Amino acid sequence: MAIIQGRLKTPVNSADHALGRPDAPLTLVEYGDFQCPHCAAAVPIVAGIREQFGDDLLVVYRHFPLSKVHPLARPAAEASEFAAEHHVFWEMHDALFARQRQLNAAIILEIAAGLSLDTAALQTALDTARYRQKVQDNFADGMRSGVNGTPTFFINGRRHAGYQQATLVEALLKVPGPRGPAGPDAGSPSRTGADQV
């Protein structure tokens, strides 16, 4: 049987947490785990790439908690879904990664309080597993897309190996098709681009 691997199974959609213009020609989908140190290391990398590509790039984060090695990954993911409902997903995302080394149940609530979220309501949402299905659906989608660890990135639907900034940038620049007027050159002046590889 001919089987193609490493292709994003579920396209970017309105249920996703996304940064950027929905009609951007480039999409970077990350499957991540809030307790994974490599994912924390990828946060500034993704930020740098966003700065470089501007309106040409849509960034999406999906959950892929490796719960057996990271017991807090799923509660953290569920807490971020609660934050999303209150329009502060990315603030929660950044704070969870920033405090990853100290992460525990109390810190998750503390982060939520810092974002002016109702911590009692969050605790109830966690206790009743209100967002578990969404997190599991992300996981299952990732599994069927060939996520092979965290973080795993997909560039316009194709799995990218590794998460080094230079190779991600190189792959993004290789995607064929038109770019907007605010294209790759409109980003940060300190950017070095693909020739750095």
Place this chain on the structure above:
Amino acid sequence: MAMTPAPTPPTSALPQGTIAPDFTLPAAVDKTVRLSELRGRPVVLAFYPADFSPVCGDQLAVYNEMEEQFSAHRAHLLAISVDGVWCHGAYRQQRNLFFPLLSDFHPHGQVARQYGVYRPDDGICERALFVIDDQGKIRWSFVSPIGENPGADGIFAALEQLARPRGAR
């Protein structure tokens, strides 16, 4: 993981349509697994180079999160490397793996050789996947570059195709 330069992937892995060679391998000091005794259910063989590779990008750690999905297909997952049973035992316990790790230690790499996925230069096996149907026939095989974790999408796509009625294939 992906940074390792990939040596030329071999083309000798047993292809689909081949009857999976039977084997008996130790899963622990006092336990062996015989492939032919698992007939009647699909079997996934995951050959991998070595125990104790880094956690986050680790192939087996990813499969270990998928116990429900493997059981939904009634599939047995067997992971195989040339490490010895004691090493496997320590690794399995540390990672709390739900599936057995089979030891292709003695004669060294014999089963990997039978499946065409032994690397004689390194003395380890390839990172190779085989999906075997309930009749013991290989329905899908795949060799990944040694440094590149293949993920599980190919496995589940193959298991889904097995689950379809024969006329629909």
